[in-house]
Amino acid sequence: MGTGFSAKDRRILRVQLEAIEQPTPPFTQPLAGDAGSSMRWVSAVYVGDIEYREFTGHLRHPSWKGLRDIPASTVG
Structure with missing residues (x-):
């Protein structure tokens, strides 16, 4: 995602995500090849x-609007 983040937003989000980082992916199926070798994983909180x-198989022109004020457990 290349738009919608200010420098301040990036710093705040980084701190929030670092606090919920986990060592392994949350998926039951293994990732193909080395997919994920350079990724960081977080708990589903935000x-x-x-x-x-x-949407054409992936998002076209995505823009970050911010964090929602709803728990991740309510999103399907």
Whole structure:
């Protein structure tokens, strides 16, 4: 995602995500190849609000709007 983040937003989000970092992915199936070798994993705590133009197998023109004020457990 390349837009919607100010420097201050990035710093705040980084601190929040570092606090919930976990050593392993939350998936039951193993990741293919070395996918995930450079990734960091976090617990599902926060819900992000992302606006995008369309979905064509992936998001087109995603833009970060911020964190939502709802628990991640309520999102399906």
